[in-house]
Amino acid sequence: MSNTEMTAEAEIGFVLSRRMGLTGAVAATLAAFFAPGFKAAHADGAMVMADAAAYPSAAFAQKTQDAAVKAMFNMTATASDQITLDAPDIAENGAVVPVSVSTALPGVTAIAILALGNPNTIAAAYQLPAGTKSAVSSRIKLAKTTDVVALVQAGGKLYSVSKNVKVTLGGCGG
Amino acid sequence: MAGSILVRASSDGTATTVQSLIHHPMDSGFIKDASGALIPAHYIEVVQFAHAGTVVLTAFWGPAVSKDPFTKFSFQGGKSGDALTVSWVDNLGNKDSLSTTIS
Amino acid sequence: MRRLLYAALGLALAVPAWAATRTNPAADLKAFQSYFHKKFPQVAPNDFVNGPYAMDASMRAQWNDIMQFPPFQFSIDNGKALFNAAFPDGHHYADCFANKGIGITQNYPQFDAKTGKIVTLELAINHCRAEHGQPPLDMSAGPMADIEAYMTSTSDGKIINVKIPNDPRALADYAAGEQYFYSRRGQLNFSCASCHVQGAGDHLRSDVLAPALGMTASFPIYRSTWGSTGTLVRRFIECNSQVRAVPSKPDSDAYSNLAYFLAYMNNGLPVAGPGERP
Known part of the structure; x- marks a missing residue:
């Protein structure tokens, strides 16, 4: 990666985090974060x-x-035992790994799924408005055996739980 | 990309469960084709689910979400016959949307 | 040279006699099914159609997750549209099949008394296209797999009922399929049976080898490794490649006969397709 790319990325990162960091309440932060599309659509x-x-x-x-x-x-993020991360011990195929995240924590505003062994760490992130239940299911790709991390943002704090998922080459089963 | 979205939304009276499947290659940019050339990254970045005009879930995806992505979630409220819309946009600017009714 | 000639002559004479006297599909079927029932007493007979998922609880849990909204749904929808679209001459696929093509895939492959050959569903679809002036479809994937996925979805749960009429040609086709199934080939010197009879239920890395019993019931299948839906022929080609053998042509008699043998061995099991496999 060239220096210019690094700089550009760093700047975008800064803008986003600054925007997020400006307000105290997390719900407000996310609302501000996603403001443009949200407001226009309603207006x-x-x-x-x-x-x-x-x-x-x-x-x-x-x-x-x-x-x-x-x-x-x-x-x-701080580790939490209040999050359920449902992922297989051994993925039947690294290309399609069912992952579900749910939590009983109150005031959930966002859920993210990370795969630490993938080229890019974040696989998916979800913004949950009030009224949406704190549970999301997805299917993700895992490049190799790795820890999958679920992040839950609730009440202005960030919590995490992780699980190791084994991935082997597929192709001869079935 | 018309017709890329399959969605099932059902209400039990108090809450609505939504399951969706979107037809999309979700190419990671790390896979080579038969001739050895890298297949460029092509993946959905943002998916929005809205119930009667109000967003109920926004998903941000990287290329690590599986091909033909699946999503399941549920929200309070929603009743049979209500409108539910799903829309997505990918990293190449392609987009699609579908409006359906909750069963 | 003369010895070769005698051998060839002997073979030519022997095959029909062998087919007539030794080929006993009904007895084969009984022995085949009871082998698997004894090998896997914990698997309910009808659960064999679910392949590796009948053998491994963790894989089954992931499969159940995936089947909440199966990835082959796009194939079924696209296949339905293709199936219902008219040919340029105004005819439809439905005109080529019994019961307009609905709920009939459990009866395939079929023996064609006119040609003496086996007609798989893929071949029947291409024959239909030819009758109406259309070029054949690729027999392994794409529109063919989609049309098959739709037709199979209308047969889901119906009992597989492949018929072998009392015709020496049908018995010979069956015997050829059986022989293909048990013959070793390729650099790895594996037969189909090596993995799917003797090795059924064993692991290759984390994969579970599917038992041959029930195997054809779930085709066409969406394989995660393919990232798309494919036909039985596609799997045959892949299996041949995996044992480092030269695959046959998709429309070859070898594959049709093999499909005929395998499907017959599944008689009595329910159609469970289209399916999903790792």
Whole structure:
């Protein structure tokens, strides 16, 4: 990666984290974070559409857990036994690994799934408005045997749990 | 990319469970094709689920989400016949959306 | 040279006689199924159609997750649209099949008394296209797999009922398929049976080798390793490549006969397709 790319990424990362860090309440932070698409959609009464401008590209480009968590949430996570991370012990195929995250923690605003052994750390992140249940299921790719980490942002704090998932080459089964 | 979205949304009276499958290659940019050339990254970045005009889930995906991505979640409220919309946009600017009704 | 000639002559004479006297599909079927029932007493007979998922609890849990919204759903939907689209001459696929093509895949492959050959569902679809002036489809994936996925979805749960009529040609086709199944080939010198009879249920790395019993019931399948839906022929080609053998042509008699033998061995089991495999 060239220096210019690094700088560009760092700047985007800074802008996002600054924007996130400015307000105290996390719900407000996320609302501010996603403000452009959100407000426009409501103002003109049109269908609420996915907005590419809201994509946290800097966070998704990070290659370590610490950098990814900082870029996405601008805070550090503490381990929690209040999160259920449902993923297989041995993935039947690294290309399709079912992963579910749920938690009983109150005030959940975001859930993220990280795969530490992948080229880019963050696999998926979800913004949960009030009223949406704190449980999301997805299917992700794992490049190799790795720890999968679930992050839950709740009540302005960040919590995590991790699980090791074994991945071997597939192709001869079935 | 019309017709890329399959969604099932069902209400039990108090909450609505949504399952969706989106037809998309989700190319990671790390895989080579038969001739040895890298297949460029091509993946969905943002997916929005909305119930009657209010966002109920926003998903941000990297290229590590599996091909033909699956999502399942549920939200309080929603009743049979309500509108549920799903929309996505990928890193190349392609987009699609679907409006369905909760069963 | 003369010895070779005698050998060839002997073979030519012997095959029909052998087919008539030794080939006993009904007895084969009984022995084949009871082998698997004895080898896997913990697996319910009808659960063999679920392949490796009948053998491994963790794989089954992941499969159940995936089947909440199976990835072959796009194939079924696309296949339905293709199946219902009219050919340029105004005819449809439905015109080529019994019961308009709905709920009939449990009866395939079939013996065609006119040609003496086996017609798999893929071949029947291509024959239908030819009748209506359309070029054949690739028999392994794409539109063919999608049409098959739709047709199979209308047969889901129906009992597999492949018929071998009392015709020496049908018995010979069956015997050829059986012989293919048990013959070693390729640099690894494996037969189909090496992995899917003797090795069934064993692990290759973390993969579980599927038992041959029930195998054809879930085709076409969406394989995560393929990232798409494929036909039985696609799997045959892949299996041949995995043992470092030269695959046959997709529309070859060798594969049709093999499909005929395998499907017959599944008689009595329910169709469980389209399926999903790792």
